[in-house]
Amino acid sequence: MTIADIKVTTVAVPLEAPLRHSAGAHWGRFVRTIVEIIGNDGMSGWGELGGGGEGAEAAILSLLPYLKGHDPLNLEQLRWKIMNPTATLYNNRLQLHAAIEMACLDLAGKRLGVPAHSLLGGAIRDKVEFASYLFYRYENDLTGLGGETSAQELVAHATALRDKHGFRVHKLKGGHFSPKHDVDVFVALAEAFPEDRVRLDPNGVWSVEDAIRIGRKIAHLNNDYFEDPTWGLEGMRRVREGQPIPTATNMVVINFEQLAQCLRHDLVDVILLDTTFWGGLRQAVKAGHVLETFQRSAAVHSSGELGIQLASMLHLGAVLPNLNFAADSHYHHLTDDILVGGKLPYVNGCIDVPTGPGLGVDVSREKLAEYAEYFRKTGGYTYDRDPARPSWYSIWPEQNFADPAVKTMPEAK
Missing domain, CATH: 3.30.390.10 (Enolase-like, N-terminal domain)
Incomplete structure (x- = not known):
């Protein structure tokens, strides 16, 4: 063929x-x-x-x-x-x-x-666990959902997702509001689910000094890892040395040159592997094997996927022996998918690895x-613009953080 x-x-x-x-x-x-x-x-x-x-x-x-x-x-x-x-x-x-x-x-x-994982060495697990990827959201009048900015609202949102999908790990996407606001919300989430694990990810917008201070402040919580609290390999090295939570990245180790430097110099603890950012599913598997050789854990990263890429993430998770953390996914934020039968279901916080031939999912034409x-x-949209703040743009690390009182954005109306 x-x-x-x-x-x-x-x-x-x-x-x-x-x-x-x-x-x-x-x-x-x-x-x-x-x-x-x-x-x-x-x-x-x-x-x-x-x-x-x-x-x-x-x-x-x-x-x-x-x-x-x-x-x-x-x-x-x-x-x-x-x-x-x-x-x-x-x-x-x-x-x-x-x-x-x-x-x-x-x-x-x-x-x-045969399923795709058979072409990658074969599956060692039949399901992959996911975290409840939590965002501050603008309100959506069409669905009646969104508008979460406060600790109380984020805890309620996480509780609803936990009840619906069974999540036992909760990841907060921070960096949109001030570090103090993120810490208040994150502590409230951790205290609301004391048996669950938590992660905080501000997408690299904090200074090294702020990241170290915050890492020490939240170190008593049931943290999986501290994801991209600052930017750059040197910044991540300093944060790793300055506070006790294991660090993780999907932003500054995304190719094999960076991975080599990370491993040689102990720069980051956990690497999140993406089936597109790394250049493909096989490249992510290869990176996972390198990490295994150095006794490092891998995790599966989410980049706003629909069901096709989600299936690739499931096959990646199926073959990684050192997948020691729940995967990320934006998938539960979607209202629909392009797959025959609609969205893949979560069961007890997990999604089954497809067993059909190839990726194991069918596209509905x-x-x-x-x-x-x-x-x-x-049309499209510009990822690094915020319609509710038309004159704003991110300046690292002293960006003007958003006002939690603003809950709507013009384009969403």
């Missing part, structure tokens, strides 16, 4: 409410580029990456000359065709390759009748068309 064609579709899928983060906001929807690799037998494999529009679609389609006639099982050759490290310096194809490789694993698995039309109507 060889690759005969590529199709690409940008979709936007609504969120329950807009999500606030340190650099701006997700404006009430996730925009994703869906890649369909078509074999010469007419069978399709599916991949996904973040963002979309004409530029992303053109970038994917420009790779067809590299791919036409390629055997989707020749995955190492595929990596060198698209992601040659000297060429990637100039063309930054990491996430393009990730979506194409994802689709090739899906297509090859379907052709062979009707849903694909529906949310492609929704993208055409709503």
Whole structure:
């Protein structure tokens, strides 16, 4: 079997409410580029990456000359065709390759009748645990949800998610409000669920000094780790040395050069692996094996995925022996998905690893068309802008933090 064609579709899928983060906001929807690799037998494999529009679609389609006639099982050759490290310096194809490789694993698995994890060494677990990824949210009049900014509101939101999905780990996305506000909310969450584990992630916007001070202040809580409290490998090294909570990152160790420096100099404790940021599912697995060799834990990172990438995350989690933490996912914030049968369910805080061939999920062409039309109507959005603060932009580390009293954003109305 060889690759005969590529199709690409940008979709936007609504969120329950807009999500606030340190650099701006997700404006009430996730925009994703869906890649369909078509074999010469007419069978399709599916991949996904973040963002979309004409530029992303053109970038994917420009790779067809590299791919036409390629055997989707020749995955190492595929990596060198698209992601040659000297060429990637100039063309930054990491996430393009990730979506194409994802689709090739899906297509090859379907052709062979085996799940994708069988092509990655085989599963050692049949489910992956997830954290209740908690955001401060703007209100959404259409759903009646959102508006959480206070400790009481975040605890109520976390309680509802715990009751609905069974989460036993709670991650707060901080950095949007002042450090003091984040600490107050985080302590309230930890005290509300004393048997559960907690994580605080301000996405790198605090100074080293603030991060050390806060790490010491929250060290008595049942922390998994302290995720990206400041920016840069040197900043993370100083935070690791200055406070007792293990550190984690998905921002400053996202390739093998950075991983080598991290391991040589003990810069960060836990690395969150992303099946797109690292350039593909196989690259994330490889990084996980390197971490295992050095007796380091891996975790699975979320980048605003729909069901295709979520399936890739489940296959990654299935094969990692050193997956010692619950995975992240934005998935419970989505109102729908493009999969046949709708969203994958959580059971006791976990999602089952798909057992069908390839990625083990089926794309609904009707849903694909529906949310492609929704993208055409709503368009994209700028991740690092906050519509409720039109003149603001993030200046690290002395950014002007948002006012908790503001609960709505103009675009969401």
